[in-house]
Amino acid sequence: MKSTIAHTHLPGDGEPVVLIHGIGHRRQAWGEVPQLLNDRGYDVYVVDLPGHGASPTPTRPDGYSMRSTAEQFERFFVSHGIDTPHVVGNSLGGSVSLELAHNGAVGTATVLSPGGFFPVHHLPNIAANLLFMKVGSHLPEAVHRTLAGHTWFRKFAFRSLYTHPETVTVETAVGDTLNLRRSKGFWPHFFRATVMRFTKDVQVPTTVAWGDTDRLLLPSEAHTARTRLPEATHVTLPDCGHCPQHDHPDLVVDVVVATINRADRGAGPTEHEGVATQRPGA
Template sequence: MTSTIEYTHLAGDGEPVVLVHGIGHRREAWGEVPQLLNARGHDVYVVDLPGHGASPVPAKPYGYSMGSHAEQFERLFGELGIERPHVVGNSLGGAMVLEMAHRGIVRSATALSPAGFFPVLHLPNVAANLLFMKGGSHLPEALHRKLNGFEWFRKLAFRSLYTHPEKVSVEDAVGDTLNLRRAKGFWPHFFGATFLRTTKHVIVPTTIGWGDTDRLLLPSEAKVARERLPEATHVSLPDCGHCPQIDHPELVVDLVVATMERAADATAV
């Protein structure tokens, strides 16, 4: 069985990096980060998760669990001939790259506001924000295009994702919204995330970065991540929300590169 994960490839002579978005998003959610990494010479792959963007739902025997996604990505890596790439994940994608780091199928992992560390008391906040965006995505497309033309509306609609939603273009805002409407993988992950608890220790150089103004997975959850995964490097990302790759892409690239350099140092030793 071949992988059905769709991706964009920015060829480079450096080490391969794979970018993994979060629930309801798509590969375009990485904004300028792929181009910035590629400009530094890296070979960049930006994926659509199964059931998101252009990727179909996972075919049996695969499913939506973290373990199954790790297996699907390992198969994709093999098909692409990129043994143990560096991986970067945001939100649900962050939990996925931590699973890969636990299995040792990657060289390094950078997780941005990863899922799996929220206490039960935070669940209503997560659910309310995701359902607000999911429900709003079903408004007519023409209305989305009109409303997203107003900066105040983008600030309201995307306040749980970005500290600077004004950095999201109208086209990207509409495209993200329509993708959220159509993403068949949203509901399986939405219900599965209720029980998701990231507890497995990582065995490769790993950085967990948390936006200090994250309104979806609250910054206090970073303390839980530090307690559960003390072997990882933990960083607070200033002036960043849940998707720091949009708020401050250069900061994210610096974080990813620093993690990759730690992996290179570990290999050299």
């Protein structure tokens, strides 16, 4: 079966890297990260999850389960001649990346605030934030454009995703909101999330990175991830929210490159939880 996953390709001479966004988002959610990775020589693919962005909804026998989504990405790799890519996933995309890492279908996995590690009592916070954004997305586009032009509104509307939502541009804010409105994959993943738990191991070098100000999947969930994935490297991303690729793209790229380099050296996970640091001037 041919892959129908929509994507953007930034050709490079280095190893392939595939970027997978979160629930209700789109490939543009990665901001500067794809170009920064490409500038370092990597062959970069930025994808839309099935039922998100420009990717169509999956048709039978495909579906929205983590297993099926991972299988769809494995077919995407084959159909585009991508040999053992490094995957980077945020939120839902992080869960998909962990599934791929469990299958041994990728070279490394770098996951940013992945789903599947929250306790039951965190569900009201997750549901309230996601539903607030989803319901709000159905306001008329003209209203969105007017409101998004105000810094106070961007701070309010996107506080669950970013530490610095005021830096989101008006066009990005409106584009993300309209995309969320259209994302047919939102509801299937939203309802599956209530029972989603990642309890498997990973077969490839993996880094779990968590923003220290994440308001959607709370930083305390990083401790659960560390307990369930002792074979992974665990780092904290300072001054970063749920989507650190927006707050500090250089920092995210540094973590991705460190993961790839660790695999190239054949090194194991770090012994203790670390704090990722920004490069001078970042």
